[in-house]
Amino acid sequence: MKTSENNGHYSRIEKGTSIKGNIKSKTDIRLDGELDGNVSTSGKVIIGREAVVKGKIQCEQLDIEGQFTGELVARGILNLKGTAVLEGTVSIGKLIVESGANFNATCKMNGGKETLMSIAEKDEKTA
Numbered sequence: 001m002k003t004s005e006n007n008g009h010y011s012r013i014e015k016g017t018s019i020k021g022n023i024k025s026k027t028d029i030r031l032d033g034e035l036d037g038n039v040s041t042s043g044k045v046i047i048g049r050e051a052v053v054k055g056k057i058q059c060e061q062l063d064i065e066g067q068f069t070g071e072l073v074a075r076g077i078l079n080l081k082g083t084a085v086l087e088g089t090v091s092i093g094k095l096i097v098e099s100g101a102n103f104n105a106t107c108k109m110n111g112g113k114e115t116l117m118s119i120a121e122k123d124e125k126t127a
Contacts, residue, residue, distance in 0.1 A: 010043070015050055022055075029059075031066075049083055064101075072105075 010028035013019060017033035025041040032048035037055045039045055044061040047053055051066035061076040064084040071089050072078065078092040082100035090107045097103055 013051075015048070047084075049081075 010030060011023075011025050012030045013033045013035065015032040018035075019033065020036045022038040023029065023035070023040070025039075026043065027041065028043040028045070029039060029041055030046040030048065031039075031051045031053055033051060035051075035053045035055065039053075039055070039057045039059065041059050043059065044063070045057055045059045047062070047064045047066045047068055049065040053067065054069045056071040056073075057068070058073045060074065061079075062072065062074045063079045063081065064086060065081040066083070067085040069087045072086075072091070074090075074092045076092075077094045077096060078090065079096045080086060080098060080101040080103055082098040084098075084101040084103075086102065087104045088106075090105045092107070092109055095107065095109065
């Protein structure tokens with residue numbers, strides 16, 4: 001996995017770990033446990049096969065093998081593996097869907113034109 005910083009290291013939430021809260025990072029993040037909250041990173045997010053994530057994700061790129069419910073904003077590619085289950089709203093640059101993936105979402109493809117910063121600014125104005 002290509003990382004954004006830290007010489008090949010990334011943050012990881014292991015299987016069996018349950019978090020209720022928000023995660024902010026400048027590096028890539030791999031989620032294999034449960035998260036009820038928001039994730040914001042300028043890197044890549046990977047939701048592992050057994051992970052269950054509910055909330056909002058803002059990232060550069062996202063790979064989903066497990067379950068995600070909520071709002072997703074990825075400037076680059078959203079890659080749904082065959083075991084993925086996604087429900088909610090999605091704003092992405094590009095979409096890759098493997099056979100077997102469950103994609104039940106409202107999707108807006110913006111070609112990566114809308115930056116994460118402009119999205120964060122909108123959130124601050126409406127909060």
